[in-house]
Amino acid sequence: MNLSEVNWELEAAGTWPLPIKLATIAILCAVVAGLWFYFDTQEQLAQLEEVQKKEQSLKQTFEFKQRKAANLEEYKQQLAEMEKSFGDMLRQLPNKAEVPDLLVDVSQTGLASGLEFELFQPQAEIKKEFYAELPIKVRVVGDYQELGAFVSGLASLPRIVTIHNVQIKPMKDKKELVMNALIKTYRYLDEDEIGAQKGDKKGRKRGRR
Numbered sequence: 001m002n003l004s005e006v007n008w009e010l011e012a013a014g015t016w017p018l019p020i021k022l023a024t025i026a027i028l029c030a031v032v033a034g035l036w037f038y039f040d041t042q043e044q045l046a047q048l049e050e051v052q053k054k055e056q057s058l059k060q061t062f063e064f065k066q067r068k069a070a071n072l073e074e075y076k077q078q079l080a081e082m083e084k085s086f087g088d089m090l091r092q093l094p095n096k097a098e099v100p101d102l103l104v105d106v107s108q109t110g111l112a113s114g115l116e117f118e119l120f121q122p123q124a125e126i127k128k129e130f131y132a133e134l135p136i137k138v139r140v141v142g143d144y145q146e147l148g149a150f151v152s153g154l155a156s157l158p159r160i161v162t163i164h165n166v167q168i169k170p171m172k173d174k175k176e177l178v179m180n181a182l183i184k185t186y187r188y189l190d191e192d193e194i195g196a197q198k199g200d201k202k203g204r205k206r207g208r209r
Helices: 010-015 018-070 072-090 095-111 144-155 191-209
Strands: 116-122 131-142 160-171 177-188
Touching: 018 072, 095 116, 095 131, 095 144, 095 177, 131 144, 144 160, 144 177
Parallel strands: none
Antiparallel strands: 116 131, 131 177, 160 177
């Protein structure tokens, strides 16, 4: 077959030799397939990739939830233990009626340790979400042993008592020490006080709007 003798005009395509016709058809099919892939299949592949990513994300979410479901009983047990611990801690907080006795306990602990009180000044209570702090400014005089016994005595009280802002200085012309500190005791709020706290918060939020 002499290619120079072939009439390459499209109008004469019917007279082309069979091998050339087949080759032309193959080229046209390849071009059409390429264009179809570019305009249609490529977009579908991108969509497929996105769906596969979503599928992977959903699988991970499912596995996470499945693990949580498998450990549900363990979580319930942990929650029950936390509630019990919280209840035990809450029982260490006095109510309103018990606060005066607690203040007496704090002062008696200092006196029993051999300290001399120069200041015992309860401050305004600070209300939190479900409890109130009761700060007390104290200034006591004594030696190291007596101060140590006082702090140890506070820690051993049946109620929660903490000590803050401790400053210890020697007294002038004396062997004794003076300690300034802020002692905090705590009490739990009753239901009415907790309700009032929530009402105040809602009112402040509305006021900001």
